[in-house]
Amino acid sequence: MENRSLKLNKYSVGIGDRFAHQAKAQLQACMKALASGVEVIPVWNKSNREHTIIGSEPASTRQAADAAVKALGWKLPYFCDADHITLETVRRFLDACDFYTIDVADFIGRAAPEADIDGFVKRHPELLGRIQLEGTDEAFQITPENLRQTAGKYLTAVKKAGEVYRAIEKAKGAGNFIPEVSMDETDSAQSPVELLIILAAIAGEGIPIQTIAPKFSGRFNKGVDYIGDVAQFGREFALDVAAIAYAVGHFGLPANLKLSVHSGSDKFSIYPAIHSAMKKFDAGVHLKTAGTTWLEELIGLAEAGGEGLALAKEIYAEAYARREELCAPYATVIDIDPARLPSPDKVRGWTSEQYTSALRHVRGAAAYNSSLRQLLHVGFKVAAKMGRRYLDLLEANETVIAKNVTENLYDRHIAPVFLGR
Numbered sequence: 231m232e233n234r235s236l237k238l239n240k241y242s243v244g245i246g247d248r249f250a251h252q253a254k255a256q257l258q259a260c261m262k263a264l265a266s267g268v269e270v271i272p273v274w275n276k277s278n279r280e281h282t283i284i285g286s287e288p289a290s291t292r293q294a295a296d297a298a299v300k301a302l303g304w305k306l307p308y309f310c311d312a313d314h315i316t317l318e319t320v321r322r323f324l325d326a327c328d329f330y331t332i333d334v335a336d337f338i339g340r341a342a343p344e345a346d347i348d349g350f351v352k353r354h355p356e357l358l359g360r361i362q363l364e365g366t367d368e369a370f371q372i373t374p375e376n377l378r379q380t381a382g383k384y385l386t387a388v389k390k391a392g393e394v395y396r397a398i399e400k401a402k403g404a405g406n407f408i409p410e411v412s413m414d415e416t417d418s419a420q421s422p423v424e425l426l427i428i429l430a431a432i433a434g435e436g437i438p439i440q441t442i443a444p445k446f447s448g449r450f451n452k453g454v455d456y457i458g459d460v461a462q463f464g465r466e467f468a469l470d471v472a473a474i475a476y477a478v479g480h481f482g483l484p485a486n487l488k489l490s491v492h493s494g495s496d497k498f499s500i501y502p503a504i505h506s507a508m509k510k511f512d513a514g515v516h517l518k519t520a521g522t523t524w525l526e527e528l529i530g531l532a533e534a535g536g537e538g539l540a541l542a543k544e545i546y547a548e549a550y551a552r553r554e555e556l557c558a559p560y561a562t563v564i565d566i567d568p569a570r571l572p573s574p575d576k577v578r579g580w581t582s583e584q585y586t587s588a589l590r591h592v593r594g595a596a597a598y599n600s601s602l603r604q605l606l607h608v609g610f611k612v613a614a615k616m617g618r619r620y621l622d623l624l625e626a627n628e629t630v631i632a633k634n635v636t637e638n639l640y641d642r643h644i645a646p647v648f649l650g651r
């Protein structure tokens with residue numbers, strides 16, 4: 231597994247750019263990190279769902295990334311991530327991408343054949359009993375029953391990941407892409423012990439994963455802060471990091487294997503816990519953010535005033551009118567309180583300042599409205615339908631939008647997670 235060529239760096243940030251207009255402004259945030267002495271590698275991620283809603287192709291993400299890298303003279307690696315792909319959706323991403331998030335969440339809990347479970351348990355006597363994790367004062371205690379049960383729950387999903395991995399490998403060649411396995415889009419979180427057992431299975435399946443995205447406990451709604459027990463998250467996250475170090479040492483997985491945090495953006499309250507675990511274990515992290523850059527486009531348009539502000543209001547009005555339809559595909563990852571959504575009439579009377587301060591996510595800011603933010607987050611379909619009209623205004627207001635995009639990504643995500651401030 232070690233002779234692969236493409237290797238993901240220790241620190242990386244996944245960035246979404248729905249309309250493929252902000253790659254330069256996003257890369258600028260990585261340049262700022264570099265100027266502060268920390269290499270954070272950009273990975274442009276876009277899912278099949280996003281491409282379908284926008285009506286775009288993966289090649290457009292690649293072109294935007296390549297152009298930004300060229301324009302800014304970025305010399306470090308960068309990648310394009312086929313986000314949450316399956317065997318059914320991977321095909322259109324094969325040319326443009328070099329990072330694949332293999333989503334097998336739908337296969338969790340599908341009972342594995344008894345013979346597979348028997349074989350797995352037999353191959354892993356070292357998992358039974360007490361496992362002391364380096365760097366923590368906690369140990370895992372795994373009984374034969376636990377091991378069988380966990381194998382039964384996850385082996386089918388891991389087998390599926392192997393199937394998808396091999397399909398990509400056949401098309402692109404081993405070592406020409408970064409494989410990630412994701413299990414986050416499911417109902418129940420995976421414990422650190424389960425993560426360790428899953429990693430043993432992934433190694434057995436021969437998938438040289440460089441990142442793994444478990445589901446953590448708590449809620450990771452799109453574009454808003456974490457909801458859950460921050461202290462518990464911190465303990466589990468540290469154990470996950472320790473479990474990964476153990477898996478690298480014992481199962482022969484790539485040495486740069488790290489957690490991929492599918493944050494959905496803006497998980498400000500858990501960023502300090504993530505940073506402190508990274509420091510304590512000298513561990514890397516892939517922080518995947520959602521397409522919230524599109525909200526910075528709206529903030530920039532609103533800040534610009536005039537036609538920009540008018541369009542931002544129009545988008546809100548239409549998103550409000552179509553809120554049920556727009557929210558449906560994201561029902562499990564948003565929590566909108568309808569009573570907190572201002573009427574479009576009210577928003578029509580807003581100043582630039584009123585619009586931007588309701589939408590911009592500044593912790594503790596009185597005017598910030600998380601319901602409005604989530605509705606607009608899923609409302610990108612409205613802007614997509616406007617086509618050129620929306621894109622022309624993006625281009626006309628590039629400077630003010632870029633400032634917001636860079637500042638949001640750097641100040642609110644990269645700096646707290648990777649620089650600890």
Ligand SMILES: [Zn+2]
Nearest residue numbers: 412414415492
């Ligand atoms: Zn995810």
